[in-house]
Amino acid sequence: xxxxxxRPEMTAEEFRLLRDFVYGHCGILVRDDMKYVMQRRLxxxxxxxxxxxxxxxxxxxxxxxxxxxxxxTAIEALTTHETYFFREPRQLKAFSEELLPQLERRNARTKxxxxxxxGCSSGEEAYTVAMLLKDSGxxxxxxxxxxxxxxxxxxxxxxxQGEYGPSALRATPPDKVARYFVHVGPNRxxxxxxxxxxxxxxxxxxxxxDTALHISxxxxxxxxxxxxxFDTPARQRVLRLIYDKLVPGGHLLLGHSENLINLSADxxxxxLRSDLVYRKPELGGGGSP
Ligand SMILES: C[S@@+](CC[C@H](N)C(=O)[O-])C[C@H]1O[C@@H](n2cnc3c(N)ncnc32)[C@H](O)[C@@H]1O
Numbered sequence: 001x002x003x004x005x006x007r008p009e010m011t012a013e014e015f016r017l018l019r020d021f022v023y024g025h026c027g028i029l030v031r032d033d034m035k036y037v038m039q040r041r042l043x044x045x046x047x048x049x050x051x052x053x054x055x056x057x058x059x060x061x062x063x064x065x066x067x068x069x070x071x072x073t074a075i076e077a078l079t080t081h082e083t084y085f086f087r088e089p090r091q092l093k094a095f096s097e098e099l100l101p102q103l104e105r106r107n108a109r110t111k112x113x114x115x116x117x118x119g120c121s122s123g124e125e126a127y128t129v130a131m132l133l134k135d136s137g138x139x140x141x142x143x144x145x146x147x148x149x150x151x152x153x154x155x156x157x158x159x160x161q162g163e164y165g166p167s168a169l170r171a172t173p174p175d176k177v178a179r180y181f182v183h184v185g186p187n188r189x190x191x192x193x194x195x196x197x198x199x200x201x202x203x204x205x206x207x208x209x210d211t212a213l214h215i216s217x218x219x220x221x222x223x224x225x226x227x228x229x230f231d232t233p234a235r236q237r238v239l240r241l242i243y244d245k246l247v248p249g250g251h252l253l254l255g256h257s258e259n260l261i262n263l264s265a266d267x268x269x270x271x272l273r274s275d276l277v278y279r280k281p282e283l284g285g286g287g288s289p
Pocket of ligand 1: 204
């Protein structure tokens with residue numbers, strides 16, 4: 001029903017249908033108090049498609065020939081992609097100073113290292129990891145891959161381009177800017193080619209294990225600031241997928257506001273000097289709660 005501005009209100013029933021549909025696809029939980037946020041973010045889609053109300057939009061998402069593309073656009077409108085280089089320095093210090101020496105020893109025979117940045121957004125996290133690997137000087141001549149995945153194709157395109165402005169660099173030490181970026185325009189830098197050579201990106205929905213086939217077994221998974229958008233069952237699905245993918249003894253690094261309490265008993269909590277991380281036990285063990 002159009003109102004003053006010509007934009008239709010989302011009814012409670014439309015909110016429930018759209019919210020459940022989004023949750024079923026990607027596990028993102030739109031909280032009950034976010035009806036107006038959802039309405040505001042999806043209004044431009046109704047306008048773009050010439051639809052008069054949210055019921056018509058729901059039917060479009062379910063049945064139209066273009067429904068897959070539109071679902072991606074809707075998810076895009078509803079997700080948050082906040083990220084930047086060298087986010088959460090204490091954890092990165094633990095990674096560099098304590099995990100990397102271990103990994104150098106563990107993988108000395110294969111000289112192979114895999115890191116998965118799950119929910120990588122526009123690539124800052126994956127490139128940061130590659131810069132830390134380079135900084136350590138431990139992996140030259142190794143087969144190294146930092147693989148970033150995300151559900152949003154738009155952020156993946158930005159990640160592949162590898163060009164950034166000042167906001168992405170707000171926590172990056174100046175010496176790292178000088179060492180790992182080249183200037184490509186006013187206030188615009190690009191990640192240097194030797195770092196890019198270690199990094200790749202791919203599309204992946206963390207709620208859909210079938211699409212994880214292209215991700216090879218990681219030694220370390222960064223899954224930071226992604227679980228916060230899911231409810232408990234959706235978080236547990238992601239953690240099961242990460243657990244299955246990780247090599248035995250491999251590590252999981254979450255965002256600073258996230259933990260596995262009441263979510264998974266599969267991982268061991270490891271107290272490093274600078275931070276806490278999770279580890280998949282060497283010989284299986286653990287069990288779901
Ligand atoms: C806030 S960003 C975090 C970026 C980065 N990990 C960091 O901590 O800086 C969360 C990312 O998770 C992605 N995401 C949300 N749901 C997802 C899903 N079901 N599968 C894969 N990625 C998802 C979003 O598209 C977004 O880019």
